[in-house]
Amino acid sequence: MFSPANETQFILEIPGVSHDFQVLEFAGREALNTAFRFDIELISERPDFDLESLLNQPAFLALNQTGTGFNGLIHSAEQGESGKRMTRYRVTLVPRVYYLCHRHNQRIFQHLNVPDIIATVLKEHGILSNAFRFQLGSAYPEREYCVQYDETDLHFINRLCEEEGIHYHFEHAQTEHIMVFGDDQTCFPKLNPALFQQDTGLVADHQVIRKFAVQVETRTSKVSRRDYNFEKPKLTMEASQTGEAAPELEGYDYPGAFMDRARGKQLSQRALERHRSDYQIARGKSDLPTLVSGHFMPLTEHPRSEWNDLWLLIELTHEGKQPQVLEESISSHVDDKDGFQQGYRNLFTAVPWDTIFRPPLKHPKSKILGSQTAIVTGRLEKKSTAINMVASAWNSIGIDWTR
Known part of the structure; x- marks a missing residue:
């Protein structure tokens, strides 16, 4: 059911801060194995809001009045221009794991499997077991020696997931978001059915899928x-x-x-x-705010009957505008160059439900250039021991770049 045109639809809740912010517009992107990011334009009657008080605050961007939205932390805050009564602000909403991109490290993990390594790194940043979970159907072998070298903690986690074929997505509630790691289809929740209705340029009576196109492309076999x-x-x-x-x-x-x-x-x-993973891929457009990556979308009422099935949403871009909150003329980014002036819309990418998603290799392993110093710590009692100490992993005690 649609909200009246003059009714506020989007709200930014910041429980730890007293504010009068109203959402003017927002744009965001989220995808599997990606830390989401939402840029939110706000207006306030306060021309001198303490920007630092907003940093790292938990917040919830509500897309409707039924609890649909995105939970995260405010990663940046900016003040823009002021009018006679209103001042513009911009904040960026990200997941807690996004902060891992700010810490570089060089270290060695020994005798741990990949899920244990990931859990260790997350807990170092205060992301405890109630904020993430593993729903893995396969066992993962212990790595005798795993190196993080000249890469951020977030890059390191993404690389390990890509090497093992582990995907992750986020589940959102008003007060928290949970990072879910999986390696099969069983960890993806199912959304309510999404009705397809061809885009005619007219306003529909309800929220629908307006465009849906499918492509197949040759891939490695x-x-x-x-x-x-x-x-x-x-x-x-x-x-x-x-x-x-x-x-x-x-x-x-x-x-x-x-x-x-x-x-x-x-x-x-x-x-x-x-x-x-992307042999067959669907791209579409909708005004359904309930669509979120890492969830199955049941498509209905499409004229091509075999497409009326479950589709796994792997990427979405979200956009919302409510210019009705403006009560005076201060310059606005809200424009109508493509006819979109008010409301909510998204663009999505999806794959068939039975396509096993594996993340693409976007985070390569860092190269260790030049000679590396080390100290062999084993007792050289036999010739074979000396050979094995060199052929196997060096003892981390003797490597200069570990701490």
């Missing part, structure tokens, strides 16, 4: 990996996975980052799923 185990040099370390698509287009990788065949098979399967 086979993955092969090889590696070498110095303890078993005669053992062939190879794993491959082949999809059903034609033609056969192979992606080959060496070293394959595995020491046994079972691990190689798992990594090859994840790599193939990553290549195929």
Whole structure:
């Protein structure tokens, strides 16, 4: 049901700060394996609001009166120009994990698996177990040696997720947001059905999907990996996975980052799923504020019947404008260059419900350039011990760049 044109629809709640802010407009982007960001334009009767008092405050951007919205922290605050009575402000809303992009580190994790490493890093930033959870269907092997080198904590977490094929999304409530890690489809909640109605330029009676287009594109159809185990040099370390698509287009990788065949098979399967994640992709436009990434959207009433199914939302851009809060003429970014002057809209990207999502490799491992100093700490009682101490991971005590 629509709100009257002169009624305030969007509200920014900041429980820890007394304010009179009204939302003029906002724009935001959120996606799987991405820290969301919303830029929010506000107006206030106060021309001298303490900007620093807003920093790091929990806040909730409400998109309607039924509790739909985004919870996060205010990462930045800015004051703009003033009119006779109103002053413009801008704040940025981000998740707690976004702050991890401000800390660089160089260190070593030993004898931990990837979920444990991620949990350790999050807890160092005060993101405790009630603010994130793992819904993983597979077991992850312990890493004898895992290096974070010249990268931010957020980059490090994203890289580990991409290497293992782990995705994450956020679940929002008025007072909190929870980061959910998963590796299959079972962790994605299902939204209410979304009605498709072709965009005719007229105002619909209810909120609908206005545009929905589907694209298919050729992708890699086979993955092969090889590696070498110095303890078993005669053992062939190879794993491959082949999809059903034609033609056969192979992606080959060496070293394959595995020491046994079972691990190689798992990594090859994840790599193939990553290549195929965007083989079929849908893009659409709607005015449904309930759409959020990491959720299944049931599409209904589309004339192509096979598209009336579940679609996994992997990315959205949100936009809202309510110029009715302006009571005087101060310059506004609200314009109508594309006909959008008031209300809410979004653009979304989705994949079929049975497409296993694996995050693309966007966060490469840092390269360690030059020679590295270290101290061998093992007792060299046998010749084989000396060989193994050099061939295996160095003891972290002797590396200059660790703390």
